[in-house]
Amino acid sequence: MDVKSKSGPLANIRGLLKKQNGILSASDLSHSGIPRTYLAILEKNGEIQRISRGIYVTAGNMPDEMAMLQRRFRGAIFSHETALYLLDLMDRTPLFYSVTVPSGFNATTLKASGAKVYFVQRNLYPLGLTARKSPYGNSIQTFNMERTICDVVRSRNQMDVQFVNQALKKYVEQRGGNLNQLWDYAAQFRIQKIMREYIEVLL
Numbered sequence: 327m328d329v330k331s332k333s334g335p336l337a338n339i340r341g342l343l344k345k346q347n348g349i350l351s352a353s354d355l356s357h358s359g360i361p362r363t364y365l366a367i368l369e370k371n372g373e374i375q376r377i378s379r380g381i382y383v384t385a386g387n388m389p390d391e392m393a394m395l396q397r398r399f400r401g402a403i404f405s406h407e408t409a410l411y412l413l414d415l416m417d418r419t420p421l422f423y424s425v426t427v428p429s430g431f432n433a434t435t436l437k438a439s440g441a442k443v444y445f446v447q448r449n450l451y452p453l454g455l456t457a458r459k460s461p462y463g464n465s466i467q468t469f470n471m472e473r474t475i476c477d478v479v480r481s482r483n484q485m486d487v488q489f490v491n492q493a494l495k496k497y498v499e500q501r502g503g504n505l506n507q508l509w510d511y512a513a514q515f516r517i518q519k520i521m522r523e524y525i526e527v528l529l
Contacts, residue, residue: 335360339368347464348384350374351397390462392423399436401427403455404468406444406477407489412458412468415493426451426469426477444481450514471497472508476515479524498528 338360343350352362365382368374374382381397383389396402402425409424410416424442427433428451433443454473460466469477475497482490497503505525512521 335364336367339364340373343374343384347390347393347462348387349390349393349397349464350382352380352382388462390460390464392460392466393462393464395423395425395439395441396466398439399425399427401431402436402441402443403427403451404466405474406481406485407442409468409474410478410489410493412466413471413474415471415474415496416489417492444477444484453511453514471500472504472511475508476511476517476521479512479517479521480515494524495528498525 338358339350339355342354342358346354350365352365355362355365365374369376369382372385375385376382377389377394378398381394383394392404392408396404404412404423405426406424407416407420407422411418411420422440422442424444425436426444426446427436428448429445430448431445433445437443454470454476456468456470457465458468468474475493478485478490478493508521508525509518512518
């Protein structure tokens with residue numbers, strides 16, 4: 327294979343890296359029809375470095391851990407403490423990443439990575455799904471405010487009580503909240519009574 331024939335795929339990979347803020351997965355190449363052997367070429371050239379299985383970043387770049395986690399674990403959606411942080415409903419940066427996965431998801435490796443994993447029924451799993459920017463500017467999946475408030479109330483016994491109280495207070499104080507949607511989500515999660523008790527105290 328001559329150098330000229332390599333230039334097309336290599337240029338495409340560099341383009342993907344630029345578009346994705348320096349993060350690339352082996353599956354990205356498969357979707358683009360580029361053989362994975364070109365990753366070895368760029369790695370040998372010192373242009374990229376392998377961070378974990380199938381995940382690469384531009385050499386010398388500070389890795390975006392949140393984006394890389396979702397690249398590794400496609401079913402993991404940032405939730406609870408991490409969603410509170412992304413939605414500006416919590417003042418402190420979480421010490422770990424919290425994610426929600428559908429029931430039946432094999433989370434052994436995900437838990438081993440240090441993430442706090444919550445499970446939910448598959449029919450409720452995508453409720454309130456939205457996209458936000460990570461601190462590095464990459465698009466990541468999380469839940470909207472109403473879904474996150476429901477998650478926090480549902481999991482209140484597994485979370486720091488200060489996080490729960492602060493999140494509820496901030497949600498009520500924000501003008502962007504949608505109480506009708508909150509009641510709808512609470513009904514689907516069957517937590518209407520406890521949710522109403524929390525909210526009525528703060529209103």
